[in-house]
Amino acid sequence: MPMRHFLSTEDWSRSELQSLIDRAREFRDSPRGDALKGKSIALLFFNPSLRTRTSFDLGAHQLGGHAIVLDARGSVWPVEFEEGAVMDQGPEEHVKEAARVLSSYVDLIAIRAFPKFEDWQAEREDPLITAYAKYATVPVINMETIVHPCQELALMMALQDRLGDVRGKDFLLTWVPHPKPLNTAVANSAILIASKFGMNVRMLVPDEVYTLDPRYMGAAERFCADAGCRFSLTTNVEEAYSGAHAVYAKSWGALPFYGQWEAEAPYRAKGAGFMVDEAKMALTDDGVVSHCLPMRRNVKIADAVVDSQAFLGISEAENRLHVQKAIMETLARGTTN
Amino acid sequence: MPMRHFLSTEDWSRSELQSLIDRAREFRDSPRGDALKGKSIALLFFNPSLRTRTSFDLGAHQLGGHAIVLDARGSVWPVEFEEGAVMDQGPEEHVKEAARVLSSYVDLIAIRAFPKFEDWQAEREDPLITAYAKYATVPVINMETIVHPCQELALMMALQDRLGDVRGKDFLLTWVPHPKPLNTAVANSAILIASKFGMNVRMLVPDEVYTLDPRYMGAAERFCADAGCRFSLTTNVEEAYSGAHAVYAKSWGALPFYGQWEAEAPYRAKGAGFMVDEAKMALTDDGVVSHCLPMRRNVKIADAVVDSQAFLGISEAENRLHVQKAIMETLARGTTN
Amino acid sequence: MPMRHFLSTEDWSRSELQSLIDRAREFRDSPRGDALKGKSIALLFFNPSLRTRTSFDLGAHQLGGHAIVLDARGSVWPVEFEEGAVMDQGPEEHVKEAARVLSSYVDLIAIRAFPKFEDWQAEREDPLITAYAKYATVPVINMETIVHPCQELALMMALQDRLGDVRGKDFLLTWVPHPKPLNTAVANSAILIASKFGMNVRMLVPDEVYTLDPRYMGAAERFCADAGCRFSLTTNVEEAYSGAHAVYAKSWGALPFYGQWEAEAPYRAKGAGFMVDEAKMALTDDGVVSHCLPMRRNVKIADAVVDSQAFLGISEAENRLHVQKAIMETLARGTTN
Structure with a gap:
């Protein structure tokens, strides 16, 4: 070999x-x-x-x-x-x-x-x-x-454990609030693995400036196309959560403002209401939710969701x-x- | 289990x-x-x-x-x-x-x-x-x-190795000088373990402001009472060392000045002569002496005592x-x- | 034992x-x-x-x-x-x-x-x-x-692997440029081990202020004398490289300026041309070259030399x-x- x-x-x-x-x-x-x-x-x-x-x-x-x-x-x-x-x-x-x-x-x-x-x-x-x-x-x-390819496999393992065959199921990557602009690695990885495994991939962002690097957007679109799935980007919360089977939360910095983050602040502010909470989860198809750790409670995901059966973050980490x-x-x- | x-x-x-x-x-x-x-x-x-x-x-x-x-x-x-x-x-x-x-x-x-x-x-x-x-x-x-409960067991093991059954023997915890106010953990632990094992416990401090937290003072008094032993606090060096079987040296900060240590300085100064030395040890009943490590020589304990057979600090650390x-x-x- | x-x-x-x-x-x-x-x-x-x-x-x-x-x-x-x-x-x-x-x-x-x-x-x-x-x-x-005695053995092992018996062969320790004055340890060690193993030892320095501590200079001279070998110090590049079987590159600070390095700068400047390069290596007797790692490429040794068969640095590190x-x-x- x-x-x-x-x-x-x-x-x-x-x-x-x-x-x-x-x-x-x-x-x-x-x-x-x-x-x-x-x-x-x-x-x-x-x-x-x-x-x-x-x-x-x-x-x-x-x-x-x-x-x-x-x-x-x-x-x-x-x-x-x-x-x-x-x-x-x-x-x-x-x-x-x-x-x-x-x-x-x-x-x-x-x-x-x-x-x-x-x-x-x-x-x-x-x-x-x-x-x-x-x-x-x-x-x-x-x-x-x-x-973060190791995290990808851990996530997919957790999803399969709960959803069975994930093909054709709806995966939502949602941007969530955080005090600081973060690395895009886990966001890139989330859309790579979900698309590669044949899920319909949706991205929810506060503004299009949060679009990820073309390398990863392109790969995910291609994987979706290959599998006959949909890939979409939206700023509409209701549309994004509606009928989702899996919600993955992550915060990241907008690439156009890379290294000059002050100018990103107004765009970041648009996502102030993007925390994952019970009301949003109620729009899903009895969806599960996960996040790589560490994770700020009640900023990225509300306690009620983290402490529910829907939360896969501990399994994903294990x-x-x-x-x-x-x-x-x-x-x-x-x-x- | x-x-x-x-x-x-x-x-x-x-x-x-x-x-x-x-x-x-x-x-x-x-x-x-x-x-x-x-x-x-x-x-x-x-x-x-x-x-x-x-x-x-x-x-x-x-x-x-x-x-x-x-x-x-x-x-x-x-x-x-x-x-x-x-x-x-x-x-x-x-x-x-x-x-x-x-x-x-x-x-x-x-x-x-x-x-x-x-x-x-x-x-x-x-x-x-x-x-x-x-x-x-x-x-x-x-x-x-x-x-510091692991240190407690290490100390008691060293004491028993040298004194045999420690019940009814006199244990002195003496405050000793140090340039900075330190954590009370080892002091709390010293009185917990000595009292729990049935020793008469004396504390020597430069001033009553060095009294430890009521949780540990109370527990030690209770353990002493249960075992029919004495628990006492003194600022008198001669009284404290007199007839002691074991001396344990430790420096700590006075809790009333916690986080505002400048105001503690005059009380700390009262203990300037509290280093464990040969003259003080001569007052004991052929007593042993120990200290958790690290330990400042010739500030907390004089070289002549550290380098004598009475010193148990290396055994305690082992x-x-x-x-x-x-x-x-x-x-x-x-x-x- | x-x-x-x-x-x-x-x-x-x-x-x-x-x-x-x-x-x-x-x-x-x-x-x-x-x-x-x-x-x-x-x-x-x-x-x-x-x-x-x-x-x-x-x-x-x-x-x-x-x-x-x-x-x-x-x-x-x-x-x-x-x-x-x-x-x-x-x-x-x-x-x-x-x-x-x-x-x-x-x-x-x-x-x-x-x-x-x-x-x-x-x-x-x-x-x-x-x-x-x-x-x-x-x-x-x-x-x-x-x-750095472990490095010495690693170096001698690498030299013997390539040169066979090193006795009577010519070893050159050459000072090389570096932005900062460094520890003399590896330089001291290089002359100790080469002399102890019976090599003729030459040192090439930009100025005599780069002479090493008498303890190590003396030991190397003594080891050379015991083995019937030569020990010499020079500031002449051509003389130093001529016929060498092994070149060892190292940068160090001049001891007379220890801790007051600004004053060393003019002496350091004299060695600006001391990088090991192909032209200098051509003067050797098909010599090998090494350096303990880390090593700044194109400052201490030129890429063409590092990437040649003459370079033993990776073997020495292994x-x-x-x-x-x-x-x-x-x-x-x-x-x-």
């Missing part, structure tokens, strides 16, 4: 992703394995984490492997990834060396690196993880950059452990360290 | 605590075990640690388990624990989600969370660990909040490893993850 | 060091071992690390042991190491207690502690690791202080894992925890 990375679900077919979810369900029932026996994984965090760090470390351990957590925020120098750079500025090391040396020690490399909210045209290329994947000689796993074990097991199969 | 937390020794009987100490002695002779085989513990640090982090991580490993260290100081968002809060301020996550998700991954959760020195009326309720214990579905262990293994083993017995 | 530390290669004979390298080669072929079964190592970092942390943690794991990473930068109080100090300033703990308690938990202690660039007369004594080694009751390993396992195995042999 040739070496594969797990950078985005775009690179994996629906049946491959379904196999990972199916394997994750086996791990839920029977957590131990030996796929990583004698193997190790480096967890490289350029941004903070609680669930991701815990679930990857524990998952590797339960598969017989050893995780090494590297906090790259303050403990490690920044890394250069431009080819041919004269490195007389901040970075002390080129990704070529960093990736190759790490590959000589461990069997898998997982990376969390959020965009810096400075220049979306550069950051939409996901340069750090792309460069690591280019120079690493072991598989690289995305622990959230500008997409599923992270199971799906990541399936991913590590699958990628490690090709390595021989 | 129903699930139990280890939040404070107040919730555990003397015989239960003695069993933990007895088991710790077995671990000292024979360190390996399998009580945590296939199990894991999250170590959640809201404050720094050297000994606690090392001894819990190593202890879990020696029992066949896996510890995951989560530095919650900068790497994780603050957590909301008020019921029904509209979370539009700092915290990104509610303890309900944090505790439930962590419980879905690991089998035990240990927490270090010092008070913030802002508002003792709120902080005396120990809100963070109390909330975690409420929502976690696995046992929670206190790694120091406003009490005992942390042994007692914590006994605690983890006991609490894990009820879990089935 | 009496307990030994691994603080500097100065304390180890050439044949002992060769045995460690030979054992490292065995580990490269067969990575697993059980020398640390049931044992543990504390990795105490006073400065950041990526490779060192990963390679020690993984190495301990592959030998059946358990590594505990202690980030002593912000998470742990500073430590006093002066005998008899009245500890009323910053440090909360004396190294006597820190070292003894850590020794009661673990079987090996590894320490990284760079000098503070304040007072070379004090820092040249390497006070922190020296004090730990004095009071620890388990072996102490140097993970880089003012020397060797860190192997040699450190040999060191841990050897030191742990004497312990019985």
Whole structure:
């Protein structure tokens, strides 16, 4: 089996992703394995984490492997990834060396690196993880950059557990309020996975400035078209919730104001009433609701909804452990360290 | 066996605590075990640690388990624990989600969370660990909040090793100098454990403003009364040391000045001569002396005393490893993850 | 076997060091071992690390042991190491207690502690690791202080792999440009190991102010004399590179300006042309080139050289894992925890 990375679900077919979810369900029932026996994984965090760090470390351990957590925020120098750079500025090391040396020690490399909210045209290329994947000689796993593919599988696993076959069902991604503009990664991921699995995808946003990057909008439209499903964007709350089978809540910053967020404020204000609450959920077809964690209660989703049976967020978070074990097991199969 | 937390020794009987100490002695002779085989513990640090982090991580490993260290100081968002809060301020996550998700991954959760020195009326309720214990579905262990129960067992184990049966022996908790006002946790814990184990408890303070919180003063008086022992507070050094069998040194801030420490300075100055030294120790009944670590030499305790046979601080620190293994083993017995 | 530390290669004979390298080669072929079964190592970092942390943690794991990473930068109080100090300033703990308690938990202690660039007369004594080694009751390993002995073995292993017997071959340590004055540790180490293994050692510096501390200059001259080799210092690039078999690049700050670096700038400017490039390498005897990582490309070494077969830096970095396992195995042999 040739070496594969797990950078985005775009690179994996629906049946491959379904196999990972199916394997994750086996791990839920029977957590131990030996796929990583004698193997190790480096967890490289350029941004903070609680669930991701815990679930990857524990998952590797339960598969017989050893995780090494590297906090790259303050403990490690920044890394250069431009080819041919004269490195007389901040970075002390080129990704070529960093990736190759790490590959000589461990069997898998997982990376969390959020965009810096400075220049979306550069950051939409996901340069750090792309460069690591280019120079690493072991598989690289995305622990959230500008997409969050592990969260996608955890979400889809939770949806299937409650809705059964999701094909043809209505999935709503709703923008929700938050004091700060956030990364679009989970929003990008939500429409990728729902469309890839054949759901009708609706996006509810306060204004069209909240449209996501064309790469992800385009992919989702294409996946929907391939599956004979609908993809739509609306600013109308009632229309959006009406008959939905699954509601996914997420807040993000509008890309046209990327890095200059003051100007986004009036658009953000238009979504002040967008919190998921019981009245909106009553418009759905007895829909379920989820959110990746952390989640601000009574800002993004009202207590009454979070504390109801409709809320899948805890299951989705638990599923992270199971799906990541399936991913590590699958990628490690090709390595021989 | 129903699930139990280890939040404070107040919730555990003397015989239960003695069993933990007895088991710790077995671990000292024979360190390996399998009580945590296939199990894991999250170590959640809201404050720094050297000994606690090392001894819990190593202890879990020696029992066949896996510890995951989560530095919650900068790497994780603050957590909301008020019921029904509209979370539009700092915290990104509610303890309900944090505790439930962590419980879905690991089998035990240990927490270090010092008070913030802002508002003792709120902080005396120990809100963070109390909330975690409420929502976690696995046992929670206190790694120091406003009490330090693991340190208590380590101290009592060291005392028994040197004094044999401690009942009826005289225990002195002496306030000692320190440049800064410190947490009362270890002082609270010292009088809890000494009184619970039937020692006569004396407190030596520079001024009555150093009286501890009524919750702990009251509990210690009650435990002493139950055991037919004396509990007393004094500002007289000679009286305090006279005939003592065990001296425990600790510095702490006076609660009436909590968060407004400038006004405490004149009271603190009254204790300038309170360092434990050879002259004071000569007043004891060939007494032993201890201190939880870290400890400023020649400020809290003079070199001549620290470097004498009377000093139990290193044994007490070593005992942390042994007692914590006994605690983890006991609490894990009820879990089935 | 009496307990030994691994603080500097100065304390180890050439044949002992060769045995460690030979054992490292065995580990490269067969990575697993059980020398640390049931044992543990504390990795105490006073400065950041990526490779060192990963390679020690993984190495301990592959030998059946358990590594505990202690980030002593912000998470742990500073430590006093002066005998008899009245500890009323910053440090909360004396190294006597820190070292003894850590020794009661673990079987090996590894320490990284760079000098503070304040007072070379004090820092040249390497006070922190020296004090730990004095009071620890388990072996102490140097993970880089003012020397970097693990890197030395990794370098010599890489040199022998490419050059065969290195005795009588010409080793050039060349100062290279860098925006900031750096620690002299790796430069000290480079001349120690090359001279101890019987190479002719040349140092190329922009000015004599870049002469290293007499302790290391003297040791290297002595080792060279013992082996019948030459030791020389030059500011002439052509002379330095001419006929060299191995080039080692490193940047460091000039000791006469220690802590007052502005005054060093004119001397640093003299080395502006000292980057290792193809033209300089053409003067060598088909020489190899290396650098400990991290390494600024096109500032210290040109891309064309780094990306050529002559570059050993990746192998040297990989060797860190192997040699450190040999060191841990050897030191742990004497312990019985």
